[in-house]
Amino acid sequence: xxxxxxxxxGFELKNPIIAASSGLTDNVKSIVGLEKAGxxxxxxxxxxxxxxxxxxxxLNVNNMYNSFxxxxxxxxxxxKEHNINEYIKxxxxxKKSVSIPVFASINCFSSSEWTKFAKRAENxxxxxxxxxxxxxxxxxxxxxxxxxxxxxxxxxxxxEEIKIPVALKIGTYFSGMANFIQKLSYSGxxxxxxxxxxxxxxxxxxxEEITNASIFSNPPENLNNIRWISILxxxxxxxxxxxxxxxxxxxxxxxxxxxxxxxxxxxxxxxxSPKQIGLMLEQIENWMxxxxxxxxSELKGKLSSKNVKYPILYERSQFMKxxxxxx
Ligand SMILES: Cc1cc2nc3c(=O)[nH]c(=O)nc-3n(C[C@H](O)[C@H](O)[C@H](O)COP(=O)(O)O)c2cc1C
Numbered sequence: 529x530x531x532x533x534x535x536x537x538g539f540e541l542k543n544p545i546i547a548a549s550s551g552l553t554d555n556v557k558s559i560v561g562l563e564k565a566g567x568x569x570x571x572x573x574x575x576x577x578x579x580x581x582x583x584x585x586x587l588n589v590n591n592m593y594n595s596f597x598x599x600x601x602x603x604x605x606x607x608k609e610h611n612i613n614e615y616i617k618x619x620x621x622x623k624k625s626v627s628i629p630v631f632a633s634i635n636c637f638s639s640s641e642w643t644k645f646a647k648r649a650e651n652x653x654x655x656x657x658x659x660x661x662x663x664x665x666x667x668x669x670x671x672x673x674x675x676x677x678x679x680x681x682x683x684x685x686x687x688e689e690i691k692i693p694v695a696l697k698i699g700t701y702f703s704g705m706a707n708f709i710q711k712l713s714y715s716g717x718x719x720x721x722x723x724x725x726x727x728x729x730x731x732x733x734x735x736e737e738i739t740n741a742s743i744f745s746n747p748p749e750n751l752n753n754i755r756w757i758s759i760l761x762x763x764x765x766x767x768x769x770x771x772x773x774x775x776x777x778x779x780x781x782x783x784x785x786x787x788x789x790x791x792x793x794x795x796x797x798x799x800x801s802p803k804q805i806g807l808m809l810e811q812i813e814n815w816m817x818x819x820x821x822x823x824x825s826e827l828k829g830k831l832s833s834k835n836v837k838y839p840i841l842y843e844r845s846q847f848m849k850x851x852x853x854x855x
Contacts, residue, residue, distance in 0.1 A: 530816040531823045532809065534568075536767050536790040537656055537693040537718040539629050541568035543812075544780060544824065545805055548771055548792035549574050549633040549660065549697075552802075556621045563626040565802035566809055570628060571792060574635035574660045575615045580642040583612050612645070619652040629655040631695065637663050639681035647689045656693040659686060660724060665701050672703050679708075680715055687716045695769070697721035700752070706759060713764035720764065721792060722756060725749070725772045744795035749773035754786055758842045761787020762834035775799075777811020787829040 532543035546569045547553055547562045554573035562570060615632075622630045632654035636642060646657050659682060663675050679696070686694055696717050702708045713720060728741040750773030757770055770783040771792035780791050796804050812824075821827060833839035 530813045530821060532812060534784075534789050534824050534828070536569070536769065537695060539569065539655065539693075541629070541790060543568045543809055544784060544788075544790040545808060546571060546769060546790050546792045547797065548794040549658065550794040550797075552794070552797055554618070556618070556625050559622050559630075560625050562797075562802055562805070563628050566805040567802075568628055568790070569631065569655075570622065570626065571631045571633050571658050572615075572618060572622065572654075574633040575612065575645075577634065577636040577638065577640070577642045579615075580612060580634075580645045581640065612648075616648060616652045619649060619654050623653040623655075631656045631658045633658045633660050633697075635660040635662070636682060637661065637678070639678060639685045643682065643685040643689055646686045646694075650690040650692050654692060656695060656718070657686065657690060658695040658697055658721060659683070660697045662699055662724060662726060676702070676708055679712060683712070683715045683717055693718035695719035695721055697724050697771070699724050699726060700756075705756070706763065709760055710763050710765075713766045717766055719767040719769055719789075720760075721769045721771050722753060722760070723772055744798055745773045745775075747773050747775045747779060750775075750779050750783070753788075754782055755842050757783060757788050758786035758831065758833045758836075758839075761829055761832045776804075777808040777815065780808060780812055781815055781827065784824060784827045785829075785831040787832040789828065 534541050534544045543566065545567050547567045549571040550573060552558050552562065553570050559570050619630065619632055632649040634642070634645065634649070634657060636659055649657055661679060661682060663678060665672070665675055679698070683694065683696065694717050696712060696719070698720065700723050709720065725745055727743065730739045730741040731737070732739045750770070753770045753772060757768055761768055767789040768787060769790045769792050770788040774780060774783065774791045774793050775796040783791050816822070829835060833842050
């Protein structure tokens with residue numbers, strides 16, 4: 529049987545599949561089910577910076593942008609339902625109930641007082657903290673540098689609080705992306721989760737109203753990860769977990785081949801149930817067997833931009849040849 533062990537943030541994971549932060553990781557019953565189904569680690573559902581701040585200062589939400597009333601309502605509703613103590617209890621109970629690593633997740637957009645919460649997560653037994661950072665660069669007052677500095681500030685403050693590993697889960701809205709992500713990898717973080725998949729608005733042409741796009745991904749969305757992880761994995765100083773659009777075993781193999789240490793999955797668990805994990809593991813093993821690979825480490829990074837003959841193929845973004853040949 530092929531050896532699927534992989535190292536991620538200093539943990540030896542029995543295979544590369546991590547259950548991504550989602551509604552499936554917000555309760556112990558489901559987390560136990562995911563462990564039974566075969567995942568190697570769990571990222572808990574995120575607690576939000578606003579929730580933490582509200583408990584610190586129940587009136588003052590320290591938002592970089594003006595908060596919208598609707599967001600405020602959503603937050604206060606969510607806060608009522610899930611307070612900090614419940615989150616701490618979730619960490620403690622999960623740790624008692626499963627033997628795989630459990631990572632706390634904090635959704636944040638500033639380096640304010642909430643960072644002290646990371647210590648409570650550590651004390652509650654979290655094996656690592658994943659910072660789910662999202663700042664939509666939609667306000668023309670802020671330059672790219674202003675926004676990038678927030679990421680560095682957050683990492684610095686959180687690293688000052690805790691000793692357990694820190695992962696940073698980010699999106700793709702950065703102009704000098706390779707430069708920025710490389711610098712982030714040197715900021716003391718242990719892993720990058722590339723990339724978060726954010727809620728997107730859509731438009732209903734019948735009602736001419738704003739709706740929400742599907743909350744679940746599709747496999748083609750992962751091709752963006754293949755490009756970026758192949759480019760970034762040789763130049764960053766930390767591990768990479770790939771997230772978005774990973775739905776079966778072949779998607780996992782591709783992400784490992786370009787240099788990811790692990791993958792994080794959510795949509796396929798919703799669409800196909802946690803049974804999908806067993807199938808994915810089987811698909812990886814069968815492929816490795818057919819190619820005579822014994823260890824996952826033999827695959828890792830084999831097709832990163834550093835190890836392929838024509839790395840430029842990962843950077844090609846125009847369909848020049850295709851357009852000229854395709855009528
Ligand atoms: C219902 C749902 C809830 C999610 N909640 C969170 C969250 O709280 N924190 C977070 O970092 N990501 C959250 N995500 C994003 C997932 O962790 C994951 O990064 C994203 O869905 C892309 O992976 P996928 O293509 O396998 O779904 C959520 C996704 C879904 C579908």
